Amino acid sequence: xxxxxxxxxNCEVIDPRHITTYLTRDGFRAxxxxxxxxTPEEIIEEVKASGLRxxxxxxxPCGLKWELARNAPGDEKYVICNADEGEVGTFKDRYILQxxxxxxxxxxxxxxxAIGAKQGYIYLRAEYHHLLDSLVNAIDQAKERGFLQxxxxxxxxxxxxxxxxxxxxxxxxxxxxxxxxxxxxxxPPTKGLWGKPTxxxxxxxLMNIPQIILNxxxxxxxxxxxxxxxxxxxxxxxxxxxxxxxELVLGTRLKELVEELALAEKVKMVQVGGATGRLVPYxxxxxxxxxxxxxxxxxxxxFDQSRDVIDIVYRTMEFLAEESCGKCAPCRxxxxxxxxxxxxxxxxxxxxxxxxxxxxxxSAMMLSSLCGLGQAAPIPVTDSLQYFRNDYENRIK
Amino acid sequence: MSKGxxxxxxxxxxxxxxxxxLERAQSEFGYVPEEFIVEAAHSLNVSISEVYGVAxxxxxxxxxxxxxxxIRICKSLPCYLKNSQMIIxxxxxxxxxxxxxxxxxxxxxxxxxxxxxxxxEAPAMLINNDVHVNLTPGKISQILKSYK
Amino acid sequence: xxKIEKITVTIDGSQVSGCEGMTILELAQQNGIDIPTLxxxxxxxxxxxxxxxVVAVEGSRTLVGSCHTPITQGMVIYTHSPKVLxxxxxxxxxxxxxHCGSCYMCEKANVCQLRKIAADxxxxxxxxxxxxxYYPIEDVSPYIQRDLSKCVLCWRxxxxxxxxxxxxxxxxxxxxxxxxxxxxxxxxxxxxVCQDCNxxxxxxxxxxxxxxxxxxxxxxGRPLVISS
Numbered sequence: 169x170x171x172x173x174x175x176x177x178n179c180e181v182i183d184p185r186h187i188t189t190y191l192t193r194d195g196f197r198a199x200x201x202x203x204x205x206x207t208p209e210e211i212i213e214e215v216k217a218s219g220l221r222x223x224x225x226x227x228x229p230c231g232l233k234w235e236l237a238r239n240a241p242g243d244e245k246y247v248i249c250n251a252d253e254g255e256v257g258t259f260k261d262r263y264i265l266q267x268x269x270x271x272x273x274x275x276x277x278x279x280x281x282a283i284g285a286k287q288g289y290i291y292l293r294a295e296y297h298h299l300l301d302s303l304v305n306a307i308d309q310a311k312e313r314g315f316l317q318x319x320x321x322x323x324x325x326x327x328x329x330x331x332x333x334x335x336x337x338x339x340x341x342x343x344x345x346x347x348x349x350x351x352x353x354x355x356p357p358t359k360g361l362w363g364k365p366t367x368x369x370x371x372x373x374l375m376n377i378p379q380i381i382l383n384x385x386x387x388x389x390x391x392x393x394x395x396x397x398x399x400x401x402x403x404x405x406x407x408x409x410x411x412x413x414x415e416l417v418l419g420t421r422l423k424e425l426v427e428e429l430a431l432a433e434k435v436k437m438v439q440v441g442g443a444t445g446r447l448v449p450y451x452x453x454x455x456x457x458x459x460x461x462x463x464x465x466x467x468x469x470x471f472d473q474s475r476d477v478i479d480i481v482y483r484t485m486e487f488l489a490e491e492s493c494g495k496c497a498p499c500r501x502x503x504x505x506x507x508x509x510x511x512x513x514x515x516x517x518x519x520x521x522x523x524x525x526x527x528x529x530x531s532a533m534m535l536s537s538l539c540g541l542g543q544a545a546p547i548p549v550t551d552s553l554q555y556f557r558n559d560y561e562n563r564i565k
Numbered sequence: 566m567s568k569g570x571x572x573x574x575x576x577x578x579x580x581x582x583x584x585x586x587l588e589r590a591q592s593e594f595g596y597v598p599e600e601f602i603v604e605a606a607h608s609l610n611v612s613i614s615e616v617y618g619v620a621x622x623x624x625x626x627x628x629x630x631x632x633x634x635x636i637r638i639c640k641s642l643p644c645y646l647k648n649s650q651m652i653i654x655x656x657x658x659x660x661x662x663x664x665x666x667x668x669x670x671x672x673x674x675x676x677x678x679x680x681x682x683x684x685x686e687a688p689a690m691l692i693n694n695d696v697h698v699n700l701t702p703g704k705i706s707q708i709l710k711s712y713k
Numbered sequence: 714x715x716k717i718e719k720i721t722v723t724i725d726g727s728q729v730s731g732c733e734g735m736t737i738l739e740l741a742q743q744n745g746i747d748i749p750t751l752x753x754x755x756x757x758x759x760x761x762x763x764x765x766x767v768v769a770v771e772g773s774r775t776l777v778g779s780c781h782t783p784i785t786q787g788m789v790i791y792t793h794s795p796k797v798l799x800x801x802x803x804x805x806x807x808x809x810x811x812h813c814g815s816c817y818m819c820e821k822a823n824v825c826q827l828r829k830i831a832a833d834x835x836x837x838x839x840x841x842x843x844x845x846x847y848y849p850i851e852d853v854s855p856y857i858q859r860d861l862s863k864c865v866l867c868w869r870x871x872x873x874x875x876x877x878x879x880x881x882x883x884x885x886x887x888x889x890x891x892x893x894x895x896x897x898x899x900x901x902x903x904x905x906v907c908q909d910c911n912x913x914x915x916x917x918x919x920x921x922x923x924x925x926x927x928x929x930x931x932x933x934g935r936p937l938v939i940s941s
Contacts, residue, residue: 253682254679254680254682255680256641256642256643256679256680256684257641257642257643257680257684258680258682258684259682259683259684259685261682262682262683293682294588294623294625295678295680295681295682295691296682297694298694298695298696324584324585325585325588326623326625327584327587327588327591327623327624327625327626328623328624328625328626328678329622329623329624329888330679341584342581342584343580343581344580344581344582344583344584344585344609344619345580345583345584345619346618346619346622346885346888347622347623348622348885351759351760351761351778351781351782353782353783403684403685404685405643405646405684405685405687406642406643406646406684407646411684411685411686411687412685413685439642443642469642469643469646469684471646475646480642483641483642483645484642487641487642487679487680489889489890490679490889491679491888491889492888492889492890493622493888493889494866494885494887494888494889494890494891494892495760495762495892496761496762496763496764497762497763497764497765497804497807497808497865497866498764498803498804498807500866500889500890500892501804501807501808501810501811501841501843501890502803502807503889503890504811504843504844504889504890505807505810505841505842505843508841508842508843508844509841509842521840525840525841528799528803529803529807529841531796531799531800531803532799532800532803532804534775535767535775535776535796535800536764536767536775536776536800536804537764537775538761538762538764538778543775599898602898611881612881612882612884613884613897613898614881614882614883614884614886614895614896614897614898615881615884617884617886617895617897617898617899618884618885618886618895621886621887621888622886622887622888624888628898
């Protein structure tokens with residue numbers, strides 16, 4: 169089995185309400201080391217050498233992001249922790265926040281020190297309001313113990329918008345605006361929150377930081393594959409006997425997670441990465457989970473043989489159309505057009521030409537949408553057309 | 566020369582507080598009243614349409630009065646696979662309204678929402694800020710009774 | 714003063730140079746290359762919303778918006794590759810699919826940029842059956858008539874009112890397909906909020922904003938000639 173607890177090391181071990189239980193497990197020793205024994209440049213080198221890549225879906229090298237922000241001119245810089253876990257079928261960050269808010273805070277504190285930020289934000293989705301008190305409590309305790317003298321960490325709550333998990337929309341939301349996407353460049357490390365250098369890291373990414381600092385890049389570097397270092401936390405749900413959160417070494421096969429750990433049977437298809445994730449038919453279930461292959465933010469939704477692929481894709485597109493911010497035309501109008509076409513297939517009223525229309529529309533949306541939502545929205549359509557084309561053809565009137 | 570896109574909307578950090586203010590109004594009044602929007606616009610020196618635009622962008626904010634308790638059943642795939650349809654039906658039967666409606670006594674508003682991150686314990690719903698998981702139609706009546 | 718760096722790029726096969734900070738669109742225009750735009754206006758800050766000005770840049774996974782992407786040294790740009798043209802066509806087709814009202818009945822038909830781009834790209838009847846955006850015509854104001862059924866959400870009026878007229882009459886409300894340019898609480902525009910400055914009317918690329926007119930008044934502009 170390839171289960172390995174790095175990120176979740178303290179989950180269900182410490183008491184998330186009491187910092188003392190965290191301190192007895194090396195808590196805040198990485199921050200101490202970072203502040204006393206390392207220069208910010210050395211910290212960034214260590215993170216770069218570790219090969220840590222962003223865990224929110226895009227997989228951007230974490231150390232490089234930090235370096236860009238560190239080197240960007242200006243004294244006012246920001247660290248944002250993206251806790252807007254909105255991807256359908258993802259709940260790993262919820263589990264982390266519930267069970268170990270302290271490691272996250274330590275990770276943010278180290279990041280702030282490394283890039284020279286005096287202000288950090290945790291952007292928490294509205295649906296996770298129930299986690300707010302415990303998170304505030306953890307920040308207060310860390311502050312009382314003097315660990316946050318160099319940085320203030322504030323929590324900003326979302327108000328129900330999936331697109332705010334997209335980094336530029338997230339920044340607009342913190343700025344008190346509609347969560348609309350910005351064009352890039354400029355990228356956040358040079359021009360982010362209020363136009364200042366900003367790093368935005370997923371909860372899980374930051375959870376890796378303390379141990380990379382404590383154990384060194386070469387320790388972390390040995391775990392995983394060539395271009396995917398460390399572990400990944402997966403959220404498994406759907407047609408499985410044991411849904412839940414699993415942390416696996418990167419490169420582990422999907423089959424092991426779905427069948428051996430989550431105990432799925434008669435699998436038809438797995439959606440890896442949520443609404444904008446890839447569809448993996450059962451005959452490809454041996455695929456490794458890594459940045460080189462498939463990963464996303466680690467949402468694993470399992471569908472057994474009783475499920476209808478068109479129904480799944482149709483519902484997914486309805487979700488995306490509802491959550492499109494509406495700023496750019498291809499996403500705003502394209503998701504709407506896809507819902508209409510998929511709805512007809514769902515009712516067995518497809519037309520011969522629809523398949524070609526879907527393909528052309530997918531290509532245009534992927535190539536021209538302003539952000540990842542619109543660019544990835546056609547993936548369930550193109551993947552299902554590739555692997556389950558018969559399901560479409562059988563629904564043509 | 567290309568100018569930055571930050572010029573599009575009112576400058577400055579004052580607006581930072583707008584979403585926070587709207588969230589507070591929502592939890593205090595159960596919606597964001599028009600008078601509140603007018604006041605917020607004046608105090609932050611932004612236009613009413615700007616504030617209205619923010620208030621209507623987020624699905625947890627409402628510019629129309631909602632019931633005292635807001636039920637939000639997750640309609641996303643993981644819950645759908647665990648028969649969220651039956652839970653929706655049970656709630657409809659129990660309080661006699663459809664999604665998007667409010668009971669005549671103002672006690673409940675009923676909405677469907679996208680993934681609330683409780684997929685490991687699907688089907689799930691939020692009532693106000695409380696998460697209710699592993700729902701079955703049999704549990705609904707009991708749960709709703711606990712909200713006055 | 715900082716020295717302005719010269720930047721050399723290849724655009725549609727020819728090497729040209731521009732200044733640091735210049736956008737791909739500006740460079741193209743300087744070199745006589747026509748890239749269609751809809752949400753862009755040289756007077757306004759770019760927002761990159763309509764995506765019609767996208768071009769291909771070597772090494773980029775997606776196409777990029779030319780109105781907001783700065784040129785960089787050695788960039789290789791294709792403004793009219795088959796993929797670019799196909800993509801633009803689909804976007805215009807999408808905008809036409811939800812667009813209400815016929816050009817025959819539209820006062821601004823002959824000066825309409827959406828119609829011109831559609832003609833230039835040879836976009837026929839849209840293949841998409843989206844919902845239509847229908848809103849009643851707002852004709853309360855003596856200065857401005859709004860027919861939001863014809864709005865393509867380019868934000869030009871929003872930006873022009875803010876940046877040129879220094880007013881803040883318009884905002885964007887709702888989300889996704891339901892997004893809409895609104896005044897206050899999504900009320901019909903009246904003379905209380907709006908003056909007679911015409912800035913937004915002149916900058917609107919479609920018939921969404923116009924001057925109130927007399928019945929039987931002639932259409933603006935010459936009848937559209939489709940370029941060969």
